[in-house]
Amino acid sequence: MSGVTAIMRRELWSYFVTPVAYVFMVIFLVMAGVLTFYTGDFYDRGLADLQPFFDMHPWLYLVLVPAVTMSMWAEERASGTLELLFSLPVSISQAVLGKFLAAWAFIGICLLLTFPIWITVNYLGDPDNGVILAGYVGSWLMAGAFIAIGTCMSTATRSQIIAFILTAAVCFLLLLAGQPQVLDFFQDAVPPRAIGALGQISISRHANAIARGVLDLRDLVYFFATIVAWLAASVVVLDLKRTR
Amino acid sequence: MIETDRLTRCYGPLIAVDALTLRAEPGQVLGLLGPNGAGKSTAMRMIAGFLAPTSGTARVCGHDVRKEPLAAKRALGYLPEGAPSYGEMTIREFLVFMVRVRGLDRDIAFRRFDEVVMRLELEDVLEQTIGTLSKGLRRRVGLAQAILHDPPVLMLDEPTDGLDPNQKHSVRMLIDAMARERTILISTHLLEEVHALCNRVAIIANGRLLADATPAELEARSRYHGAVSFSAAGSGVSREMLARIPNVASVEVDPLDGRVTVFPRNSQPILEEVQALLRTQNLEVSEIQLEQGRLDEVFRQITTQPRGAQA
Known part of the structure; x- marks a missing residue:
């Protein structure tokens, strides 16, 4: 276990000694604010809640999470430190978990720093803070799913740019999969059962429920399963790369 | 102790390491010697657990790298080729990370940390950032990392590459000092290093083990072993007279500086006979030397012979 925490600490620390963390935080916080107030009709809705704020999160994560995860493994491979890491008494799954937790904690910190919007909504009205808390937890879980996907893409290549694009593409597809337009498009070609399944694997369907502040067990299971599956895939990819 | 048992690694159709069987005991410094691309680094990467063997296996202190990789890695200190480390960290941060990731006991770790920092x-x-360090310093950081947990087995991939002569000397002193109770495997393509450090040499080329002997045994394979060479004023010495000495196989004269080398037949001692002849000829010999054998010549001879010529 000391291996997981040591790697997590090192990774988290490395975000903050390079400009990555600060650039990311500034962009994330500015975008979250701008999108909520302009695109999300925060005022005109006349409701004291944070739904417009959480509605924007999947799209923010789509662009920003790949930027955090792209270097996670690709850089280790490119700079040769992967050899050092794998010669340490740490299993591949421990290393994957450590790095994942670091990125997840980092996004968590960014989410916490959006607290002014929570203060704002409490100042303006009388929102249901339980719903808001659920929204935050759900958003963080969704970020975890994005990070797990990014982790896997980063293990597959030594190029950070490829890792970024692959992650963004996969996340985009998973977001799109649940959109009515996409489901309608497949309406005639695929049996209804498959349409239902397509809708279920989509991130946006589960994200919508979360944005409303509903923490359904099925959504939680969905995000946890996504995280576990993509992290397991990362371990498999890293292990496969040892053999060829 | 390091053992490899028919350790093999293929990259597609290319066989990088071909059924390599080696064994190094505590107290031994085994030098893996071979031309570039011989498979030295690939073999080490498999022992370190970075690469999985295609077939065969390796054991570190009895722990099979395939079955108990973590136990094997705990017993091993490894300096990868080029001494990679995290460029954005300072040396202190990097070494503290290593202490943590290896889960070393706090009190022991503090003592080892100070000791290693002093030694290197x-x-x-x-407090300097590793990314800004010179090549030599980075190599020392890599060495510090490798010996931090006081491992019984050390594996160093080209430990003195890129160091200046003084640094080379101090790294060799360090390895020498640690050799007594440890097993050390180093790879190198520097023949001087073999002389300075190793008490056994394994020569590999094209992934295959071609020779496994002490440096002295290898030198004995050289045709220069037991040869006598000298420089004499004037060109008075007659090659015929030298060649007539019993046990002399041949005589060569360097066309550039006129230095004469007398080769023995079947490694018979010929120094006294040659000296006696020079005395009777009243030659003014400025310098005379008994050759030990030339490793570079043996190395060339072993590594350039066609594949399969030697088992």
């Missing part, structure tokens, strides 16, 4: 003379640069 890193006290004054502890």
